Structures are given as structure tokens and as C-alpha cells.
Amino acid sequence: MKRGRWILPGDSAARLIDGVGLAKLIRGEIAADVAVLRGSGVTPGLTVVLVGDDAASAVYVGAKEKASREAGMAGETIRLPSATTQAQLLALVEQLNADASVHGILVQMPLPSHIDPDTVIRHIDPAKDVDGFHPINVGKLLIGHTDGFAPCTPSGVQRMLTHYGVETRGADCVVIGRSTIVGKPMAALMVQAGAGADATVTICHSRTRNLGDHTRRADILIVAAGRPRMVTADMVKPGAVVIDVGMNRIPDASTKSGTRLVGDVDFEGVRQVASLITPVPGGVGPMTIAMLLRNTVRSAQRTLVA
Amino acid sequence: MKRGRWILPGDSAARLIDGVGLAKLIRGEIAADVAVLRGSGVTPGLTVVLVGDDAASAVYVGAKEKASREAGMAGETIRLPSATTQAQLLALVEQLNADASVHGILVQMPLPSHIDPDTVIRHIDPAKDVDGFHPINVGKLLIGHTDGFAPCTPSGVQRMLTHYGVETRGADCVVIGRSTIVGKPMAALMVQAGAGADATVTICHSRTRNLGDHTRRADILIVAAGRPRMVTADMVKPGAVVIDVGMNRIPDASTKSGTRLVGDVDFEGVRQVASLITPVPGGVGPMTIAMLLRNTVRSAQRTLVA
Numbered sequence: 001m002k003r004g005r006w007i008l009p010g011d012s013a014a015r016l017i018d019g020v021g022l023a024k025l026i027r028g029e030i031a032a033d034v035a036v037l038r039g040s041g042v043t044p045g046l047t048v049v050l051v052g053d054d055a056a057s058a059v060y061v062g063a064k065e066k067a068s069r070e071a072g073m074a075g076e077t078i079r080l081p082s083a084t085t086q087a088q089l090l091a092l093v094e095q096l097n098a099d100a101s102v103h104g105i106l107v108q109m110p111l112p113s114h115i116d117p118d119t120v121i122r123h124i125d126p127a128k129d130v131d132g133f134h135p136i137n138v139g140k141l142l143i144g145h146t147d148g149f150a151p152c153t154p155s156g157v158q159r160m161l162t163h164y165g166v167e168t169r170g171a172d173c174v175v176i177g178r179s180t181i182v183g184k185p186m187a188a189l190m191v192q193a194g195a196g197a198d199a200t201v202t203i204c205h206s207r208t209r210n211l212g213d214h215t216r217r218a219d220i221l222i223v224a225a226g227r228p229r230m231v232t233a234d235m236v237k238p239g240a241v242v243i244d245v246g247m248n249r250i251p252d253a254s255t256k257s258g259t260r261l262v263g264d265v266d267f268e269g270v271r272q273v274a275s276l277i278t279p280v281p282g283g284v285g286p287m288t289i290a291m292l293l294r295n296t297v298r299s300a301q302r303t304l305v306a
Numbered sequence: 307m308k309r310g311r312w313i314l315p316g317d318s319a320a321r322l323i324d325g326v327g328l329a330k331l332i333r334g335e336i337a338a339d340v341a342v343l344r345g346s347g348v349t350p351g352l353t354v355v356l357v358g359d360d361a362a363s364a365v366y367v368g369a370k371e372k373a374s375r376e377a378g379m380a381g382e383t384i385r386l387p388s389a390t391t392q393a394q395l396l397a398l399v400e401q402l403n404a405d406a407s408v409h410g411i412l413v414q415m416p417l418p419s420h421i422d423p424d425t426v427i428r429h430i431d432p433a434k435d436v437d438g439f440h441p442i443n444v445g446k447l448l449i450g451h452t453d454g455f456a457p458c459t460p461s462g463v464q465r466m467l468t469h470y471g472v473e474t475r476g477a478d479c480v481v482i483g484r485s486t487i488v489g490k491p492m493a494a495l496m497v498q499a500g501a502g503a504d505a506t507v508t509i510c511h512s513r514t515r516n517l518g519d520h521t522r523r524a525d526i527l528i529v530a531a532g533r534p535r536m537v538t539a540d541m542v543k544p545g546a547v548v549i550d551v552g553m554n555r556i557p558d559a560s561t562k563s564g565t566r567l568v569g570d571v572d573f574e575g576v577r578q579v580a581s582l583i584t585p586v587p588g589g590v591g592p593m594t595i596a597m598l599l600r601n602t603v604r605s606a607q608r609t610l611v612a
Contacts, residue, residue: 118451134445135441135442135443135445135446135449135451135454136441136442136445137441137445138444138445138446138448138449139440139441139442139443139444139445139446139447139448140441140444140445141445141448142444142445142447142448142486142490142491142494143441143444143486143490144486145424145441148441169513170513170514170515172515178497178498178499180448180449180450184448184449184494184497185448187493187497187509188448188490191484191490191493191509191511192484193484193511193513198513199513200508200509200510200511200513200514200515200520201508201509202506202507202508202509203493203497203506203507203508204506205497205499205506207475207476207499207504207505207506208476208506209476209478209506213523214506217519
């Protein structure tokens with residue numbers, strides 16, 4: 001890390017990472033790739049499966065369908081009632097596995113409690129598992145093989161770091177959170193040999209003692225703990241790069257909805273210490289969908305090569 | 307970590323971890339499991355495939371066959387000439403995949419340069435991949451699913467820590483090395499929630515800066531760097547548990563062979579600082595074969611349940 005690289009003289013606040021703008025840039029690249037694929041007779045197809053009527057899930061799914069269509073892809077959402085059985089869902093997955101027009105299959109989580117998510121994930125053809133949650137894709141990620149799919153949020157974070165010129169090689173990268181969706185694959189990405197990685201990686205979690213001792217040595221601090229504003233300014237090394245994966249809705253009487261979206265980082269405090277920081281919203285969030293489209297395009301490209 | 311737990315008054319040297327004794331204990335447990343399986347009409351079968359005439363590989367393979375037979379298992383080694391083609395090796399693997407008497411398949415590495423090891427590993431039925439190198443088993447390991455196989459050396463190290471009563475929960479565990487065989491799966495094991503794990507894990511490697519700053523905060527230091535005696539006493543926190551996965555042959559004029567086996571840890575120096583330490587040889591080495599047998603027995607047990 002070139003410490004303080006982003007600090008301008010007389011400016012003590014961190015530079016913001018513009019996730020919205022970067023995601024737009026990537027979606028533009030993807031649209032260009034999609035145009036090439038369509039010229040070869042292949043329209044990348046992303047099918048999202050939504051079971052039940054979880055309100056937040058409906059919003060996410062709508063955003064994914066919209067973004068895929070805007071990129072010129074065939075985006076479809078299959079909505080199933082919450083009473084759908086696991087067998088019915090598995091049958092649908094198998095049908096999508098066999099459908100050559102579908103390059104990406106995403107089963108939106110969480111599923112109703114009578115359906116085992118791991119069983120469903122393992123039924124998805126790994127070659128269409130654009131979420132990157134199938135064990136074989138997780139394994140390829142940890143091994144360092146690039147012929148699988150990396151989960152969207154961690155690969156979005158990595159892309160952000162690369163885009164903003166953050167030196168990752170030899171950097172002290174501390175990840176808070178050990179989920180299968182973010183924390184563990186994030187660590188797996190950053191520890192590999194090669195560009196945009198090669199970091200010394202520490203994974204902290206709920207059992208970590210003296211969390212601040214770890215975060216304070218981080219050149220790059222990636223927070224995916226699911227605890228509103230848990231990372232405060234005193235926990236951050238001056239000049240650090242801080243990536244906030246958290247999305248927490250907290251009460252706020254001053255807003256129309258009575259709630260407000262905040263990250264896992266105390267943004268106002270930490271931005272005074274960090275050199276580069278993601279806002280919430282507008283940071284990591286938009287990147288996740290962009291990487292989902294990127295994975296779907298990659299899947300379609302592989303069908304041409306194969 | 308209860309620091310200094312293993313230090314006796316007036317005794318400044320670390321207690322030794324007896325890998326030979328522990329491996330013998332585990333092999334005894336395995337022999338009992340094998341007897342039960344044989345009573346049910348199933349003899350666990352481990353088939354090791356050795357391509358070419360690498361001398362070190364021949365020794366390892368012989369030890370694996372011998373240990374499996376001593377545990378009452380059907381241990382077989384298939385020796386192929388170094389001119390074996392990749393297609394021939396893959397055909398053999400497929401034959402072993404289909405053979406119900408074979409519960410574990412191990413293709414000894416390294417393979418001759420005209421054969422791609424990853425292609426071979428991916429051909430092994432994951433349910434018989436007792437080395438735990440197939441991407442689907444690596445993925446299950448990182449996710450935290452226990453229906454795969456964990457690689458033998460890391461799971462042997464974890465078993466050692468558990469056996470010697472080392473508190474891993476919340477411990478600062480630093481792993482040096484990011485290989486797919488040891489470093490990365492070791493970190494994946496230790497970071498999971500649950501007994502024998504739940505550690506805060508850092509992975510260091512050749513790009514790590516200020517390595518000593520990381521190792522000096524480790525409650526548990528696991529070294530798999532492949533560099534003879536690179537970890538010296540000044541790099542170790544007093545009272546730390548030090549696990550040495552290294553096996554390096556260095557010149558030594560005083561021995562008959564003219565060489566000597568040393569680990570990645572400067573044993574004589576570090577034992578004055580650590581509370582618990584593995585010797586080389588006689589530490590991690592014997593555990594690896596024990597865990598290989600354990601995985602093979604587990605594979606056979608699963609065929610009964612399935």
C-alpha cells in the first residue's frame with residue numbers, strides 16, 4: 001500500500017468509491033460483449049427463480065431482470081408460490097440446466113424453510129451457476145482456477161480495488177465476516193497469486209478477540225459482518241481503504257419510511273481516517289448485479305468456445 | 307489461548323507433539339472401524355496410482371499401502387511407466403471410479419510433465435477422492451459442509467491441535483503458505499464455526515511484508531512454506547503452539563546419506579519459546595497417512611449408508 005495515496009493536501013476526508021458509476025461502466029462493457037455474442041447468434045440468457053413473496057427478494061430480482069435486459073440479454077424471472085415443493089423446484093432447475101438458451105441460473109435466497117438451499121444449489125449445473133455458490137465453483141475459487149464462477153459480491157469488491165488502483169500485492173487485507181456468500185470467497189480471491197490479489201489475508205468473525213487490533217493493521221479493510229456501523233474510526237488505520245459490504249436497515253424517524261439504510265461501517269467517522277471508502281448505498285451494492293451479468297456473459301462465451 | 311499452558315515451572319522448552327504416537331492411536335481407531343465394516347461385508351479399499359519412478363514418491367506410496375494393509379484394509383498400488391499417456395491414466399481412473407471394491411483413489415503427485423494433474427484430479431469420482439483435492443471437495447471444505455473429504459495434512463494438523471487440547475476458538479491462527487495441498491485448506495478448516503476451529507485466521511505467503519509482525523501475534527502458528535528453518539525463535543510469541551508442516555532435505559556431511567530432514571521451523575531455537583511444537587520428522591508427517599486411511603474408511607462407511 002502506498003499509504004495516504006488518496007489524501008490530498010488539506011483534505012482529511014477519504015475519497016469516495018463510486019459504485020454506481022463503476023457498475024455503469026462495467027454494464028457498458030457487458031453490453032458491448034453481449035452485442036458481439038448476439039452477432040454470433042447467441043443471446044446470453046439469465047433466469048432468476050423466485051420462490052415465495054419476500055418483499056426484499058422481489059426488489060432484488062426485479063433489479064437483476066431489469067439490468068440484464070438493459071444489457072441486451074434475455075432476462076427472465078420465474079416466480080413460484082411459497083408452497084412450491086423442493087421436488088418441484090429441483091425439477092425446474094433441471095429443466096433450466098437442459099435449456100441451451102439459459103446461460104445463467106440464479107435461485108434467489110432465502111428460500112422458504114421447507115426447501116434446503118444447499119440441495120438446490122448443488123442441483124444447478126455448475127456451468128450455469130452464475131452466483132458462484134456451487135461447491136465446485138467455490139472449490140475452483142479457493143484452488144485458484146479461473147474456469148468457474150466467483151461469487152458476485154466478492155468479485156465486485158475486487159474489481160473496485162483494481163479500478164481504483166489500490167495496490168493489493170503484499171497489502172494487509174482484513175476481512176470481517178466468514179459467510180459463504182462474501183467473507184470466505186472474498187478472502188479466497190485476495191490471497192491468490194496474481195494481479196488484484198496477492199494480499200496477506202486475515203478473516204475475522206464473531207469469535208475474534210481484540211477485533212480492533214486486527215482492523216487497525218489493515219491496509220484494506222473489507223467489512224461484511226451484518227452489524228450496523230460496527231467499524232468505527234478508532235478501528236481504522238489512517239490511509240486505509242475501507243470497503244463496506246453491509247446493508248442494514250435501521251430505524252430513522254426523520255425519513256418517510258421510518259428507516260434508513262446503513263452499512264457495517266460508521267461512514268461519517270471512518271471517512272475522516274480512511275483514504276478511500278465505499279458509501280452505503282451506492283458502493284458495493286451496484287457492483288454485485290454488474291458481476292452477475294459479467295458471469296452470465298462469460299457463461300455464454302464459454303458455450304461458443306466449447 | 308491459555309498462554310504458557312504447556313510450560314512447566316523451571317522447564318523453558320516446549321512440550322513436543324508426538325505425531326508418531328498420535329498417528330498410531332488413530333490407526334488403531336481406524337482398524338476397529340475397519341473390523342466393523344468387514345463384519346458388514348465391506349473391506350475398505352484404497353488404490354494408489356503411481357506413474358513413473360520418482361524415488362520419493364515410491365517411498366510415500368509404499369508407506370500408504372503398508373499402513374492401509376496394517377489397518378485391515380485392501381491396499382493396492384498400481385504402478386505405471388512414466389511413458390503412460392494422460393488418456394491411459396484417465397481410463398484407469400474411470401475404471402477405478404466404477405469399481406465398487408475401491409473406496410479411495412489416490413493418484414500420487416507429482417505426475418510426469420506430459421500429464422495435467424488438474425485434469426486427472428477432476429476425473430476422480432469426488433466420493434472416492436480421499437486426498438480431498440477435487441474442486442467439489444475443496445468447495446465443500448470452504449463452505450463448511452462435512453460430506454466431502456478434507457485434505458489429509460490439514461485435517462491431520464487439526465486433529466493434533468484437538469488431541470493436545472489446544473484452544474482454537476478465538477485464537478489467532480497464522481498459516482504460512484498458500485498451497486492447495488496445505489495452506490489454503492488449512493485456513494479454510496480453522497476459520498469454520500465449531501469445535502477445533504473458530505480461529506481468527508491469517509494466511510501469509512511469499513508476498514507478505516513484515517512476516518515476523520504476523521507470526522509474533524500468532525497463538526497457533528502453522529508453517530507450510532517449504533523453506534528450511536525459515537521460522538526462527540524471534541518470530542514466535544512466547545507460549546505459542548507451533549506446527550511445522552515442512553519437510554526439507556538439506557546437506558549434512560555428518561550423516562551417512564550426506565543429507566538431513568528438517569522442517570520450515572528452526573526447531574532447536576523455537577522450542578525454547580513455544581509451548582507446544584511438532585518435531586520433524588515425527589510430527590505432522592505420520593498424521594497425513596493416518597488421515598488418508600480415515601478418509602478411506604469414511605468413504606466405505608458412506609457406501610453402507612447410501
